[in-house]
Amino acid sequence: MAILATGCQSEARDLLAKAGLATGPQAWRAQVEIAASKAVRGAPRSGDEMFVLLGPEHHGFGAWWRRGQKMAVSVGVQGGAGHALGALIQLAGELIAVGWAPPQLAEAAKKAHAAASPAGEALDAHSHVLKRTLVIGEAGGFVAASSHEGVYPAMWSAKLAAEVILEALDSSESQDRLSEFENLWRMSIAGHLQPLESDVRFLHPLVFTNRRIAARMALSIFTGRRA
Template sequence: MADSEADVIVVGAGPAGATCARLLAQAGCSVVLVDRASFPRKKPCGGWVNAAAFDEFPELETLRKKSSPKKQLVDVPFHGLVFHKADMSAEAVYAPRQKLGYLVSRETFDAALVALAASRKRLVKVLQRFRVTGVDVREGSVCVRAADGRTAAGRLLVGADGAESTVAAVTGLRDSWAGDRQVVCLFKEIKVSPRTLDRLYGKQRKIHLAMQYGGLPGYAWAFPKHGTVSVGIGCRGDAGADLKSVYAAWVEHLIGAGLLPDAADVSRPTAAMAPAGGAIEDEGHVGKRTLLIGDAGGFVSAATGEGIYPAMRSARVAATCLTAALKADHPQDALMQFKFDWRQDFAEYIQMPNANLAFLLPLVYENAELCRRLARCYLFGENF
């Protein structure tokens, strides 16, 4: 007998896993939500969230409004996007009247989503520091084992444990992502006082991007938050890039443009990988009694590497399929529906735009309409 039992075991308590657990509980299903970390925990991430997430998931807006000054769900909203030429010789600004999204600390944001799921105490049990080392999928159940010997069993399993998913590997769904489906990043949250950030970026923040920076298939970014700026560079994993050199050049450009103080500590950036657009070409989301969501399933924007909002959308589709499977005579058929339902729901959002960006990008700095269209392509997944 397992130490913990429920209808569904969810491995990984990031935005995908925590959202899936909460929605399952909302539907009356019991859940054991496990994660190798203890929350709050640091998580490498640029930390921008599409404003649409707050419209589609009302609990986010409720949490934001209930936040205290010392415990904010979001750092700051942002109201515009600035495209920079790679040599910083020109820029194009998209700044409509409405709020475009939020910049968040994943440490705070993820902990809030876990707490929201855990608040349904009768149906959701959260197990932290539970590092999954084994998965046993049987005819009528699934059991996961942790490194410390603890076990959790359920009828169905969700892998929401990130780009290098243990669940995907041990169930045979996927060993790793191919290089052309990876975006590799080098970035750092650079501490800057809120007062200095207000002076450098204004109180109504804009995010800053340099597309194809350093000649790479990707972009450089600067996301000014409340007391930090997320600064980084990301490109396709098969590009063979020297990211350290490109990151250093981007930092120098930002300092020269007055977007970082001269004294900012830009040393020791963090490396990370995301399977950008991985879900589009990959069919390995459904296994025996198992679904993969979030980064584990490749639900990341192909154009931007955005992961939080697509992760939550994948969780919502999965929760519907899992709930149906728990009620079905043939649960595997209900799980297989996930392959079709997620594509209908948001495949268009995470696929590459239908445009030759290399040709159009130089025109963005001369044409306000092209700037608007590229910005909305980046921010909202709209076709160019």
């Protein structure tokens, strides 16, 4: 048996797309990191904090954080690589304009590169079960649609895959046992991968004025849990 868990830029991912088992890149992300030795107004107070900006529609995000002597800015959007790079440059400019980032961020953003993101693609994939093979992680599109975060759902899909494989190894009908992976992940991970159900433009006033709503929205975005 095999587990296919390579990243979205791998040859394995391309083969899945050609076989019709994975969609082409619909979302893209871009990130830049710079040295920022001097504190800037509005920067996180510690390495455990970050700022997240949700897009005006059901998809797209921007984030920036500071850890030690470095500052990073990241965006994830629907569309092509140029769209992602444009969004990164725009966000960098806005952060500089309000004094939240040093001026050198602008030039660094212009030199950044964009990468395809399989955000939410697991939901549209034909199947994650091949002959004696399970497709998990970014190869299977297990990336949250709202935040483009892939580590948590990738590990989640790996845990479920391991459970199914252990059962398959003890069964005389191993392929049938592997097929159970499809229903298993859709019952548990699908909610975490789905985009926000509401247009966040209507949520912005509540998020910025109600601490309880802000906490619930953050919990939903980063953990996939409905608070």
